[in-house]
Amino acid sequence: MELKKDRLLEALALLREGSDVALPLPADDGGEPAFRLWDGVQEPFLGSNTSLPPKELLFPRSEGMYGYNLKTGELSDILPEARTAVFGIRPCDVKSIENLDHAFLEKGYVDSYYRARRDGLTTIALGCSEAARTCFCDSMGVAPGDAPGADLMMNDLGDAYSVKANTEKGEAVAKLWEGLLSKGGAKAPAAPACGFSVKADDSLPDRLTARFDDPMWDSLSKACIGCGCCSFICPTCYCFDIGRENRGACGTAFRCWDSCMFSDYSRMAGGHNPRPSKKERLRNRYLHKLAYFSQRYGATLCVGCGRCIDKCPANLDITRVMDMMEGVDANG
Amino acid sequence: MARPGGAAAAAKRPVAEAGPGAAREGNPLLPAMCRVIKITDETPDVKTFRIQTADGAKPFDPMPGQLAMLSAMGVGEAMFSVTAKGEDWIESSIKRVGLLTEALHGLSEGDMIGVRGPYGNHFPVDAIKGRDLLFVGGGIGLAPVRSLIRYALERREDYGSLDVLYGSRSYDDLVFKSDIFENWPAVCNTHITIDNAEERWDGHVGFVPSYLEEKAFSPENRVVVLCGPPIMIKFCLESLMRMGFSKENVITTLEMRMKCGVGKCGRCNIGSKYVCLDGPVFTMSELDGLPDEK
Numbered sequence: 001m002e003l004k005k006d007r008l009l010e011a012l013a014l015l016r017e018g019s020d021v022a023l024p025l026p027a028d029d030g031g032e033p034a035f036r037l038w039d040g041v042q043e044p045f046l047g048s049n050t051s052l053p054p055k056e057l058l059f060p061r062s063e064g065m066y067g068y069n070l071k072t073g074e075l076s077d078i079l080p081e082a083r084t085a086v087f088g089i090r091p092c093d094v095k096s097i098e099n100l101d102h103a104f105l106e107k108g109y110v111d112s113y114y115r116a117r118r119d120g121l122t123t124i125a126l127g128c129s130e131a132a133r134t135c136f137c138d139s140m141g142v143a144p145g146d147a148p149g150a151d152l153m154m155n156d157l158g159d160a161y162s163v164k165a166n167t168e169k170g171e172a173v174a175k176l177w178e179g180l181l182s183k184g185g186a187k188a189p190a191a192p193a194c195g196f197s198v199k200a201d202d203s204l205p206d207r208l209t210a211r212f213d214d215p216m217w218d219s220l221s222k223a224c225i226g227c228g229c230c231s232f233i234c235p236t237c238y239c240f241d242i243g244r245e246n247r248g249a250c251g252t253a254f255r256c257w258d259s260c261m262f263s264d265y266s267r268m269a270g271g272h273n274p275r276p277s278k279k280e281r282l283r284n285r286y287l288h289k290l291a292y293f294s295q296r297y298g299a300t301l302c303v304g305c306g307r308c309i310d311k312c313p314a315n316l317d318i319t320r321v322m323d324m325m326e327g328v329d330a331n332g
Numbered sequence: 333m334a335r336p337g338g339a340a341a342a343a344k345r346p347v348a349e350a351g352p353g354a355a356r357e358g359n360p361l362l363p364a365m366c367r368v369i370k371i372t373d374e375t376p377d378v379k380t381f382r383i384q385t386a387d388g389a390k391p392f393d394p395m396p397g398q399l400a401m402l403s404a405m406g407v408g409e410a411m412f413s414v415t416a417k418g419e420d421w422i423e424s425s426i427k428r429v430g431l432l433t434e435a436l437h438g439l440s441e442g443d444m445i446g447v448r449g450p451y452g453n454h455f456p457v458d459a460i461k462g463r464d465l466l467f468v469g470g471g472i473g474l475a476p477v478r479s480l481i482r483y484a485l486e487r488r489e490d491y492g493s494l495d496v497l498y499g500s501r502s503y504d505d506l507v508f509k510s511d512i513f514e515n516w517p518a519v520c521n522t523h524i525t526i527d528n529a530e531e532r533w534d535g536h537v538g539f540v541p542s543y544l545e546e547k548a549f550s551p552e553n554r555v556v557v558l559c560g561p562p563i564m565i566k567f568c569l570e571s572l573m574r575m576g577f578s579k580e581n582v583i584t585t586l587e588m589r590m591k592c593g594v595g596k597c598g599r600c601n602i603g604s605k606y607v608c609l610d611g612p613v614f615t616m617s618e619l620d621g622l623p624d625e626k
């Protein structure tokens with residue numbers, strides 16, 4: 001099926017009757033485009049992917065966890081009740097949600113906050129028809145034109161979008177849009193070529209961990225200023241800190257994004273820090289992305305969106321380490 | 333007393349037992365408000381807190397070596413070993429080192445305390461059945477070991493000989509004095525040392541690693557459980573290697589900075605392992621397989 005482009009806002013308005021709708025939108029103040037809740041009027045920003053990742057829909061930069069009363073000792077869970085449909089999410093970012101699912105929902109414990117938001121999320125993906133210069137998703141197992149993990153997949157056909165449901169949630173959207181859809185959209189256009197490619201095959205985790213003590217980490221990390229930007233804009237970075245805010249007798253425990261690139265991230269009581277310098281911290285970030293996560297969950301924690309390459313103030317580039325692994329075997 | 337042991341038992345490798353498998357019910361990050369029912373001063377900066385739910389029950393039933401995330405409301409939370417459990421309580425011993433531990437030390441009996449857990453894996457209590465056990469602790473490091481000592485004493489016939497070798501800087505800094513001087517000497521071998529001579533102390537003087545070598549424990553059928561400050565662990569391990577122990581038979585616990593305790597926040601990783609979930613208990617040979625970021 002297909003949806004004519006001039007009926008997109010109508011389709012989104014229908015969605016908005018049953019849930020919040022998040023779209024890639026430019027910032028009012030000219031800031032970075034990001035996934036924001038739609039007011040029902042604004043035109044979506046669809047020219048390229050957003051600078052800020054959609055992870056906020058599932059894992060807000062700061063979220064209340066529970067409230068407490070210092071006098072009575074009462075605790076109250078603050079579980080979110082979110083129902084959100086997101087339109088315009090790209091294949092790399094859809095893949096990043098699969099990664100967040102592994103981290104928050106597997107290995108014995110289910111994160112209740114994430115679970116609630118995730119259950120309420122419907123993903124309507126838009127295939128890329130143009131790749132940015134920093135895109136390398138197809139090297140990381142993502143097809144720029146297809147997102148099998150999305151509930152509904154759409155592709156730009158010129159004057160219309162193809163519409164294909166992958167899941168029950170997606171079928172529900174297609175049904176809601178029934179009156180707006182027309183026949184067609186059977187064949188998606190050829191996907192664009194990525195900006196560049198890297199070699200990231202199944203042996204990369206072993207090849208990288210074998211180089212744990214390599215001096216290359218010194219040279220790679222030299223320029224890093226430890227700003228943490230790479231983690232904040234990465235769609236798959238999910239580390240968090242837990243804090244508290246007190247107001248009189250009441251307070252809230254909250255969690256917020258954190259970055260393993262910060263020096264006090266792993267500093268222990270007494271001052272000992274297992275990752276004392278930026279060399280250890282950068283190595284940990286890269287290895288977490290490209291080796292540790294695969295060893296634990298069987299998926300790479302980098303989806304090749306290129307955001308960190310684009311935004312790092314010191315010009316660090318995660319693909320450099322992958323290039324350096326060319327020709328290196330797993331035995332070091 | 334019958335002493336199981338011999339070749340069959342020795343063949344079992346004491347690998348750290350797996351962390352939680354099946355998904356847990358409820359919100360794992362939400363503490364339960366419990367009550368401190370007893371506080372014991374151990375040393376000038378260590379207190380032991382006995383904790384019970386508001387309706388008089390045990391907050392949870394931990395295995396030896398497992399952890400509890402304790403919180404002072406409005407201040408913060410941190411991870412502690414559960415050093416003992418009873419019918420309707422658990423105990424943790426807490427050293428005052430900073431913001432939260434200061435606040436916990438300020439609590440009085442009857443005050444509320446946030447509790448979540450139990451977290452982490454536990455000492456391989458089944459795999460070490462039939463073995464002679466040597467517990468080596470330094471300072472507050474006796475806290476995690478104590479849970480296993482108590483477990484073994486409650487099941488005395490399951491284990492071979494039990495030796496506790498423990499040391500601290502001074503007499504005042506020895507924790508669990510009633511255990512190490514009264515309860516345990518009656519039922520197992522205790523070897524206590526302090527770093528420097530003191531007038532009131534007629535026991536052994538010297539560091540834990542040298543006392544360990546002096547005692548010349550045989551590695552035959554013996555498993556060592558070693559916890560304490562990193563520097564003590566390092567030297568004790570060297571001593572144990574000289575004495576002929578293999579790293580597979582030396583078990584320890586790790587500490588890393590922790591926030592969530594359930595393998596989500598990413599903070600406590602060593603390579604692809606999370607100490608809060610896959611640890612804190614590891615054998616020395618397992619640690620050799622992890623990156624050197626401890």
Ligand SMILES: Cc1cc2nc3c(=O)[nH]c(=O)nc-3n(C[C@H](O)[C@H](O)[C@H](O)COP(=O)(O)OP(=O)(O)OC[C@H]3O[C@@H](n4cnc5c(N)ncnc54)[C@H](O)[C@@H]3O)c2cc1C
Pocket residue numbers: 264268269270271399408410411412413414424425426427428429430431432433434472475476586587588589590612
């Ligand atoms: C698995 C595990 C088991 C544990 N078991 C036990 C146990 O059984 N008993 C026990 O007592 N502890 C145990 N701990 C340690 C315990 O968790 C810590 O002591 C506790 O987190 C300290 O918290 P705090 O808020 O009091 O200290 P913090 O306030 O976080 O910091 C303490 C120290 O850090 C210094 N510091 C604070 N802020 C800074 C800064 N910005 N820069 C530099 N230095 C700073 C302070 O001067 C102080 O010395 C365990 C830890 C783990 C991970």
Ligand code: SF4
Pocket residue numbers: 223224225226227228229230231261311312313314315316
């Ligand atoms: S964005 Fe660049 S400079 Fe900043 S922490 Fe990441 S790698 Fe370092």
Ligand code: SF4
Pocket residue numbers: 230233234235236237289301302303304305306307308309318
């Ligand atoms: S590491 Fe960089 S390129 Fe990879 S997913 Fe994160 S932001 Fe994108």
Ligand code: FES
Pocket residue numbers: 589590591592593594595596597598599600601606607608609
């Ligand atoms: S404490 Fe959060 S992952 Fe271990």
